[in-house]
Amino acid sequence: MKENKFELMYTRFHGMNDRKIVFQGCFENETEKCRDSLKIFLDDIELKREIIEREGADVRRRYAALPYKVEREYYFIIDLPKDASIIAKKLKLINIISKNETRVICCINLEKFIKNRKKITYSIDEVKVQDNKAVISGWAITKEKLKVKVSDAKNGGNIRNELKEIYREDVINIFPEVNEEYINGFKILCDGFKGRNVVIKLFDSKYVEEEKVTLINSSTKxxxxxxxxxxxxxxxxxxxxxxxxxxxxxxxxLEDGVDYDKWIREKMPTLEELKIQKNRVFEYNPKISLVIPLFNTPEQFLRELIESVRQQTYSNWELCFSDGSGVDSPINKILEEYSDKDERIKFTSSEKKLQISENTNEAISIATGDYIAFADHDDLLSPDAFYEFVNLINKYNEVDAIYSDEDKISMDGKKYFQPHFKPDFNEYLLNSNNYICHLFMVKKQVVDKIGPLNPEFNGSQDYDFILRCSEITDKIYHIPKILYHWRAHKDSTAENPESKLYAFDAGKRAVEAHYKRLGIEAEVTQPECYGIYRTQYNILGEPKVSIIIPNKDHILDLKNCISSIIEKSTYNNFEIIVVENNSQEEETFKYYESLENQYKNIKIEYWPGKEFNYSAINNFGAEKAKGEYLLFLNNDTKMISSNCLQELIGYCQNERVGVVGARLYYPDETIQHAGVVIGLGGVAGHIFLNTPRGQIGYFAGVICAQNFSAVTAACMMTKAELFRKIGGFDVKLAVAFNDLDYCLKVRKSGKLVVYNPYAELYHYESKSRKKEDTKEKIKRLEKETAFFTKRWNSYYLNGDPYYNPNFSKDKFDCRVAK
Structure with a gap:
């Protein structure tokens, strides 16, 4: 007989019964009688077992590291008699390998095991401090609503906290014996600081568990x-x-593995390069007016700022100050000194103290340039900043606005850090946060048209201004170079966001006003961190969605996928079209029959082809669809957010949008998809791949709705009319790159591709997908790669516009290229 070797993965108490013990694992050579090969003894007494079996994509993923294939997982559950630790000493798990061989898999000291048992089954997974806020993540199993109390370990005083419920698929998979509703994933948000010891108390009406933890800063070693x-x-x-x-x-x-201070100094233009820039004669020499509001600016910072402007290699500029410090301003003499020294420097001052918007508007009122640029009163410009802006204006016609990358500089001006490398103009990212910020320059004609800064949005007046610019022009260009250094000090929103909470509220109102001017009905919130805004668009009417799911056998995966839609979705006007692709198992067709008998909005369409062609299969499904929107969905996905369809429709209904993608997770709670970058990791790659759930990524990119060049069709919504107009998926791309090709065709037609982080699903299979390792598969992949890269060669020559060229192409976490 075959050897039925058992691989023990976990030994634990039952999630809901403290007299039951669970042994979880798999068999190496699984046979029909393998279950009988496992025996459990209390000393010398064999115990009866309850057995739970599980199979599917999540099981295959969990055991992917083993040297043999695992299709099925076993949970052996035994009941302990009362006073078990008194009447017996050992609990043994015995594996009968063959007629002549047995092995002891584990031998448990029962008294010690029971003594360490928790009254509430729980886990504290992560403790960190960000922006002086503690975030404590974990899970607990309780029949009642979980309650939490946080107290200071030193003095016992209560610490105010907020409990957020988190859906934990990973925990649900580990505890199949527990009803899903009893598994409480959580995040505890509370005030905290690095090194503080706190006591976490988890409780319901019957039991209490306490754990002492130390709050650890997320950036500590x-x-x-x-x-x-x-x-x-x-x-x-x-x-x-x-x-x-x-x-x-x-x-x-280090900044993403790179000593950024050293990196940026090596990238700065040399004296020879600056000399060449100074001697260059442009065909068009626009006058740049740099407008800066001043308010009791420290003398040293003001002088350093002025000198950074005077050192510009492009000379046709003027520096326009407005001193809003009020009567007896301490900086008037400095301004007079510089205006006498350089006629390009001028200023206006007020006898009353001015708020930032009206102060900036006063500076604009004395500007005479063709373009208006904006800067803060204590920051610095790179000496080639204006040169790079004018160089771009001469390269392209009708430039209405330009922005650059930026970083931060220490108070003493000696260290550069936290670079912000930005994408080219990204309409939906701008709706999520003011990523443009500094250095921003706009044509004077645009300023005259939209009007000055609005005091109603003080604190985020620049955000409101940029949003208004975007409403009248899309000729907004980006220079992927660090041309602005933002001085970071304790009172700035750069380093201490809590110092100006009013600014983030003003930003929220600015986005709301933006939508109102555009006639868009939407709700704007700040769900996770300061300055990041979530938009939920009101759906117009109740359009029908056709969900197209290709399938070949793998019924457990398909059942998991469809059940999540039926049971969780709060949007009901949809149809599900399962495109049957040459299944072999009888069970598959029985399941199809049961689906059509049970649900009127589910139908099975039989694709007539004999060879696998993802493009052709989905095109066939789209032909049968009756919906206004098509949602292409892999059969190995599972819906997490109940409003997933609303989130996708809300974005897709915008006339300018052609495709919407979702945030997908692997079963181990890491990101599988948060947008696709052409050229990343080779042909194309998923940005933020393998980032743990809960992390927000580079400049909150994981949680920001934004434009990408492409998204994955594992979950991708598009307008049915647009899909047919463009010609659907290209059948020449039978397996690879067909979804990316479709997205790029959509972009070529003038429509946008959007990633929505709040449409969330699990995607089970891809992380452990088999490699293209046969000659036939390798040849096919090479052919499709050559076809795709040739068709979209411009992306490889010029780079993906939504991915900054200063980022590494080999890493997926937006780290600086060495």
């Missing part, structure tokens, strides 16, 4: 046993070299 385990897990996944690099990055506080 690796430490503690938990961190060691995390590092070891990273080593097992990515290897020794990458782990050493990661540890070095954490310990030395």
């Amino acid at each position: 690796l430490k503690s046993v938990a961190t060691f385990k995390k590092a070891y897990g990273y080593y097992k996944r990515y290897g020794l070299f990458n782990t050493i690099s990661k540890v070095k990055q954490k310990v030395l506080h």
Whole structure:
């Protein structure tokens, strides 16, 4: 007989019964009788077992690291007799390998095991501090509503906290014996600071569990046993070299693995390059008016700012100050000194103290330039800033606005850090946050048309102004170079966002006003962090959505997918079209029959082709669809957010939008998809790949709705009319790149592709997908790669417009290229 070797993964108490113990694992050589090969003894007494079996994509994923294929997972559950620890000493798990061989898989000291049992089954997964806010993540199993109390470990005083419920698919998969409703994922948000010891109390009406934790800043170096385990897990996944690099990055506080201060100094123009810039004669020499509001500006900062402007290699500029400090301003003499020294420097002052909008407007009133540029009173410009702007204006016609990348500079001006590398103009990212910020320059004619800064939005007056600019022009260009250095100090929103909470509220109102002017009905909120805005668009009418799911066998995956839609979706006007693709198993067709008998809005369409062609299969499904919107969905996905369809429709209904994609997770709670970048990792790659759930990514990119060149068709919505007009998926791309090709065709037609982070699903299979390792598959992949890269060669020559060229093409986390 075959050897039925059992691989034990977990031993634990039952999630809802403290007299039951669960042994979870799989068999190496699974046979019909493998279940009988596992025996459980209380000392010498064999115990009866309850057995739960699970199979599907999540099981295959969980055991993917084993050297053999696992299709099925087993949970062996035993009941302990009362006073078990008194009448017996050991609990043994015995595996009968063959007629002549048995092995003891584990031998548990029962008294110790029971003594360490938790009254409430729970786990504190992560503790960190960001922006002086503590975030404590974990889960607990309770029949009643979970309650939380946080107190100071030193003085016992209560700490005000907010409990957020989190859906934890990973925990649900580990506890199949527990009803899903009893599994409480949570995030506890409370005031905190690095090093503070707090006590977390989790309780319901019957039980209480306490755990003491230390609040750890998210940027501190690796430490503690938990961190060691995390590092070891990273080593097992990515290897020794990458782990050493990661540890070095954490310990030395490097910017994405690069010493940014050294990096930027090496990128700065040399004296020879600056000399060449000064001598260049442009065909068009527009006058640039840099307008700056002043308010009790420290003398040193003001002088450094002025000198950074005077050192510009492009000379046709004027520096327009408005001093809103009021009577007896301490900086008037400095302004007079510089205006006498350089006629390009001029200023106006007020006897009353001015708020920032009216102060900036006073500076604009004395500007005479063709373009108006904006800067803060204590920041610095790179000496080539104006040169780069004018160079771009001469390169392209009708430039209405320009912005650059930026970084931060320390108070003493000695260290550069936190670079903000931005995409080219990104309409939906701008609706999510003011990513443009500095350095921003706009044509004077545009300023005259939209009007001055609005005091109603003080604190985010620049955000409101840029949004108004975007409403009348899309000729907004981006220079992917660091041309502006934002001085970071404790009272600035750059380093201490809580110092100006009113500014973030003003930003929210600015986005709302933007939608109102455009006639768009939407709700704007700040769900996760300061300055990041979520938009939920009101759906016009109740349009029908056709959900197209190709399938070949894998019924458990399909059942998981369809059940999540039927049970969770709060949007009901949809049809599901399962496109049957040459299934072989009888069970598959029985399931199809049961679906059509049970649901009027589900139908099975039989694709007539014999060879797999993803494009042709989905095109066939689209031909049968009756919906106004088509949602292409993989059969190995599972809907998380109940409003997933509303989120997708809300964006897709915009006339300017052609495609909307979702945020997808692997079963291990890491990101599988948050947008696609052409050229990343080779042909194309998913940005933020493998980023843990809960992390927001580079400049909150994970949680910002934004434009991308493409999204994955594992979950992709598009307008049915547009799909047919463009010709659907190209059948020449049978397996690879067909979804990306469609997205790029949509963009070529003038429509936008949008990633919506609040349409959330699990995507089970891709992370452990088999490699293209046969000669036939490799040949097909090479052919499709050549076809795709040739068709869209401009993206490889010029770069993806939504991915900054200063980022590495080999990493997926927006780290600086070395």
